[in-house]
Amino acid sequence: MTSRESTRVGRYVRMVAVPGSGDELAENLLKVAEGMRGAPGCELYIVNRTPDEEDAVWVTEVWADEASSEDALNRDLGEAGLGSVLPLLAGPPEFIELAPVGGPGLSS
Amino acid sequence: MTSRESTRVGRYVRMVAVPGSGDELAENLLKVAEGMRGAPGCELYIVNRTPDEEDAVWVTEVWADEASSEDALNRDLGEAGLGSVLPLLAGPPEFIELAPVGGPGLSS
Numbered sequence: 001m002t003s004r005e006s007t008r009v010g011r012y013v014r015m016v017a018v019p020g021s022g023d024e025l026a027e028n029l030l031k032v033a034e035g036m037r038g039a040p041g042c043e044l045y046i047v048n049r050t051p052d053e054e055d056a057v058w059v060t061e062v063w064a065d066e067a068s069s070e071d072a073l074n075r076d077l078g079e080a081g082l083g084s085v086l087p088l089l090a091g092p093p094e095f096i097e098l099a100p101v102g103g104p105g106l107s108s
Numbered sequence: 109m110t111s112r113e114s115t116r117v118g119r120y121v122r123m124v125a126v127p128g129s130g131d132e133l134a135e136n137l138l139k140v141a142e143g144m145r146g147a148p149g150c151e152l153y154i155v156n157r158t159p160d161e162e163d164a165v166w167v168t169e170v171w172a173d174e175a176s177s178e179d180a181l182n183r184d185l186g187e188a189g190l191g192s193v194l195p196l197l198a199g200p201p202e203f204i205e206l207a208p209v210g211g212p213g214l215s216s
Contacts, residue, residue, distance in 0.1 A: 050205055
């Protein structure tokens with residue numbers, strides 16, 4: 001698999017709120033995202049709605065390496081408000097794991 | 109749907125190569141991505157492999173608005189090499205449409 005020796009990891013995370021709570025889920029995830037700003041190794045943490053599913057939120061994540069991703073996940077569970085997200089979910093988050101290769105938006 | 113009055117549009121595009129052509133597909137998409145650098149309204153155009161499917165490539169796109177997205181698509185079909193991508197595909201691309209809201213990696 002071509003990865004150009006990057007250690008970067010990424011994922012698309014799909015979360016679905018209990019019916020009617022999509023707005024609240026998105027707002028709370030934006031707070032988590034702000035808490036990630038400046039976290040070591042955090043390159044992208046973008047919160048997205050999707051026109052097709054009003055209670056779903058997708059988060060686009062890119063991290064410099066696996067360790068920074070894990071550190072932040074552990075940290076944000078305690079500090080950055082992911083505790084305000086989990087109770088809104090209709091089910092467990094789903095992940096598409098990525099190995100980012102390059103392109104505009106990724107620092108070289 | 110909360111969108112904070114942003115006109116931004118985004119999508120995750122999943123492309124699957126004919127068996128064994130995942131590397132070539134990713135390389136050709138990186139050339140398309142380089143052609144997008146500096147395209148008006150292009151905020152992200154990131155090429156990703158995924159560890160779970162060696163012949164699949166995901167592209168993370170964010171555009172300033174729908175018009176810039178459409179303009180670039182029309183342009184790149186002719187100029188930036190998407191013509192070198194289509195023959196490698198095992199089937200049509202699939203899209204998850206997004207309305208990006210905010211977070212690190214998105215300019216405010």
